[in-house]
Amino acid sequence: MSAVHPKGIYVHVPFCRHACRYCDFHFSTLLKQIPEVVAAMRREAELRIPHETPARTLYWGGGTPSVLPDAEFRALNAVLRQRIVLEPDAECTLEVNPEDVTPDRVALWRSEGFNRLSIGVQSFRDDRLDWMGRPHRGKDAVDAVRRAQDAGFEDLSIDLIYGLPGSGLGEWQDQVGRAFELETPHLSAYALTVEPRTALAHDVAKGRTEAPRDERAAEDFMWFRAEMHRQAWDAYEVSNYAKPGWRAVHNSSYWQGDPYVGLGPGAHSFDGHRQRRANVRNNSVYQRALAVASGEDWFELEDLNDQEWFHEQVLTQLRRAEGLPRAVAQRRDLDRAWAKWVRQGLMVADDQGWRLNGEGWLWADAIASDAFGLEP
Template identity: 40%
Template sequence: MTGIYIHVPFCEKRCIYCNFYSTTRGKADREAYVQALIHEMELRRTTDCISSIYLGGGTPSQLDAEELAQVFEALHRLFAIDPNAEITFEANPDDIHPDKVRQLVALGVNRVSLGVQSFDDTRLQFLNRRHSAQQAHETVLQLAAAGIDNLSLDLIYGQPGQQLSDWEQEVETALALPVCHLSAYALTYEPATPLHRAWQRGEVQACDEELSLAMFQSLLRLTEAEGFEHYEISNFARPGRRSRHNSAYWQGVPYLGFGPGAHSFDGARRRRQNLPQLRAYQQTDFGHADVPHTIEVLSDAEHYDEVMMTRLRTAEGIDLACLSQDCGLDYSDYLLRTAIPFLQSGMLKICRGHLRFTRQGIFISDHIMAELIWA
């Protein structure tokens, strides 16, 4: 089984916190991108069964009807897609209208991940998002009414000036909607973003760490009360509604990434990254060359670090027998040795052969993982 990720590097405008690769260029660039994308898929096609497809970005919902039809025609022509494949489409609420919803359903999209981020208009404006809270509400209802019931919302907590009660209200608003998945992230100050510059100039104040932790704790409590399972550090799903595509990433399943900036993984040691350069991508001479990319073959230690960090993020944790098989006894011994202080302090536990975070440990997961890496 293999996943496909398609990076759509277009946004109508840039959000102040974002460091994902995207551009605000328009229609002509999108058309050239779609042609190059199809060429890349033709060049790198596989006969593997495709178990999930994820259109991310950027903003896939910026693609118009014709562009979307071309991308999906190529996907079905070139790949053996499992009839039960999960097909996820990332969208901004203000790009969604009845015609688009009808097209998504017709194209076989069965999961939509909406970049809501907040249900507070003042915060949305601060983040430079395009949509309003009302639009987010209406979009969810519209998609659900059209039969796309596998809906996920992205939310951001720890925003400047945000209080615990504000955040709890946001989560409650999200949970009152017909959604079955939430991805919630603490606001981060990524270098070279407008938010980072504003913070450096002292114009915004980062959320206090204790408050951010309290928000995360509330998130766990509120989602649990609504029957969501906390299946990955930042992800929550109703039973049976985990993201299959992202879960496959965390379990080391191979995936092919298409589009500028997209990553691919062969399921073993080889990683590929398409360079995040739209112009060079569009100008590839597909008769003679692949798109500009780099290849990285992971060393034993890098492979261990990656396996440890991706598996430990999940509720199931790391299967210790699989780890020693995959990375070797030296590495599984190393993990168990470095884990001892966290096992003793109740931050980690071993359960049916899996090493995983406890409820307390999850709150300091970054710190623990930093201690468990090899390098």
């Protein structure tokens, strides 16, 4: 990978207390491996981040960063902070699960320099949390947000999941209402999907549980978008919504194609041009390789060719409120490829570029695929 001048630093903490039924992120529930894996992550930070590296954002995701014991949390954070020079008021986010947000932990996170928490609420209903395989209760989620606010965290985000099997629009409206009551300035809302090799995929295949239905998710999504507009929130990405001025800087930076360095098993990095890097999705392999700094068998580099780069731009940028800028098309005739969507009012095309519109947000994948295969 070329010299590192990242806008953001991502830290993937590959541990969770429990496996959620629907999740296909990289994580392990073998918490006893935490000390060795965190030691390897510190080593990776030392290898890949030169001293005095400027950065605009720091984001710890996973997995569940809030499962780290205090000693490992402090040790990993210390290495990062010694090497990175964060801009004044830089956004420093920690993904946390509600059951970990105790007064002591929240005070620790704040004293260690974090100013934003993204809280994995998913639902306020205990029966839905049980179905998802989440260990917390709806009440824990409310307490977590209140505790974070009491400790001085203003920049808070809540994750919610919609389109659950057996749910109706009324349930989703109630969930969103409960999130609003907590007055966080940011919400992320994701449709439940059945990803291959998850417990949910297995149970659906065996007929043990109902699969989520697209029409149900579409109804929740369209209502939610309209409601967020009505409340004057900034619907800045298909799954991300903020009060004006509270967009997530780190994630926005990904969607704009800015360079970032990702540390930890399963983390990705991007050089801002054409090169991606993927660390191995296996905690033991990662930890053993870093213990001896043994060459390159713990990550892969991928150079995107022109078409791959274009496809990726279409997929990510169409999901932003600003849409796909004309410069990205690079002489491809997207006006022709997307004419039918524009005629149907599902897209807007103007001097700036192309944006999804109305129910076009439900058709993002089909719209994107109409652009694939176009040569410059």
